[in-house]
Amino acid sequence: SAVISQKPSRDICQRGTSLTIQCQVDSQVTMMFWYRQQPGQSLTLIATANQGSEATYESGFVIDKFPISRPNLTFSTLTVSNMSPEDSSIYLCSGRQGYSEQFFGPGTRLTVL
Amino acid sequence: SQKIEQNSEALNIQEGKTATLTCNYTNYSPAYLQWYRQDPGRGPVFLLLIRENEKEKRKERLKVTFDTTLKQSLFHITASQPADSATYLCALGRGAGSYQLTFGKGTKLSVIP
Numbered sequence: 001s002a003v004i005s006q007k008p009s010r011d012i013c014q015r016g017t018s019l020t021i022q023c024q025v026d027s028q029v030t031m032m033f034w035y036r037q038q039p040g041q042s043l044t045l046i047a048t049a050n051q052g053s054e055a056t057y058e059s060g061f062v063i064d065k066f067p068i069s070r071p072n073l074t075f076s077t078l079t080v081s082n083m084s085p086e087d088s089s090i091y092l093c094s095g096r097q098g099y100s101e102q103f104f105g106p107g108t109r110l111t112v113l
Numbered sequence: 114s115q116k117i118e119q120n121s122e123a124l125n126i127q128e129g130k131t132a133t134l135t136c137n138y139t140n141y142s143p144a145y146l147q148w149y150r151q152d153p154g155r156g157p158v159f160l161l162l163i164r165e166n167e168k169e170k171r172k173e174r175l176k177v178t179f180d181t182t183l184k185q186s187l188f189h190i191t192a193s194q195p196a197d198s199a200t201y202l203c204a205l206g207r208g209a210g211s212y213q214l215t216f217g218k219g220t221k222l223s224v225i226p
Contacts, residue, residue: 004156031212042117042202043157043216092156096212099145102204104156 002027004105006093012111013083020079021108023093028073029103034066035092037107043092049076083112115140117217119203125223126193134188134220136203141215143205146179146186151200151219160201161188193224 003026013019023032032049047055047068055068070076080087093105120135136146145164149157163170163179163186170177176189190197200221204214 033213040218042218045213045215048213094156099162099206099212101147101159101162102214103159106154106156 001101002029002095002097002103004093004095004103006091006105006108008108009106010109010111012113014113015084017083018079018081019083019110020077021091021093023076023078023105025074025095025103029095029097030073031096032070032076033094033096033102034068034076034078035094035104037090037092046078046091049078080110083110085112088112115215117141117203117205117215119201119217119220121220122218123221123223125225128193128195128224128226130193132190132193132197132222132224134201134203134222136186136188136217138184138205141184141205141207142181143207144211145206146177147204147206147214148175148177148186148188149202149204149216151202157202190222193222195224195226198222198224 005024007022034046035043037043045058046061047057049055049068049070051070067079088111090107090109092107096102116139118137126132147162148160151157161177163177174191178187200219202219204216
């Protein structure tokens with residue numbers, strides 16, 4: 001199994017600013033993903049973080065708003081840019097090896113004022 | 114459009130009884146289906162994976178079935194305990210060769226002592 005940590009665990013930010021969330025996995029994983037979960041809602045996939053290349057974004061999410069880096073097999077960052085109150089959500093990092101189970105971080109709770 | 118529905122937002126059950134949660138999907142041909150448990154303030158934790166060519170999987174008190182004709186999965190917890198109280202999410206693998214998961218909204222299970 002893999003253990004995933006995220007920093008920060010929570011933050012309160014002002015409109016128009018940006019926040020970078022860090023995700024660290026304690027072992028190498030093939031795939032890393034970023035999700036968003038709004039209260040009472042399901043997890044929505046933002047993008048697949050690809051090592052050494054540009055992330056693959058889902059419909060409705062764009063690189064300018066959610067730039068993602070993945071410099072190696074155990075680390076990724078997600079930046080939420082030019083934030084608005086609608087970006088208030090929990091952001092979850094996830095890792096996976098093959099078609100087996102997917103591991104999730106504890107999430108970053110973001111509030112935008 | 115593709116849709117995943119979990120039978121109810123909340124389910125209350127008496128301790129010792131069997132809890133049955135339902136996941137229905139439309140306009141999907143998933144290669145596999147997974148069930149996760151999510152506790153408040155935490156990321157989802159993997160429970161079981163079942164592939165499209167499997168009818169049933171078991172793990173301790175958990176059992177999952179997968180009916181690709183009915184487009185439905187059932188998740189059972191036998192001899193339920195208050196510690197089983199959590200939100201349970203079903204997630205579908207989008208198709209052959211796809212690592213991306215699409216999640217349902219979840220069912221919040223409460224096991225009453």
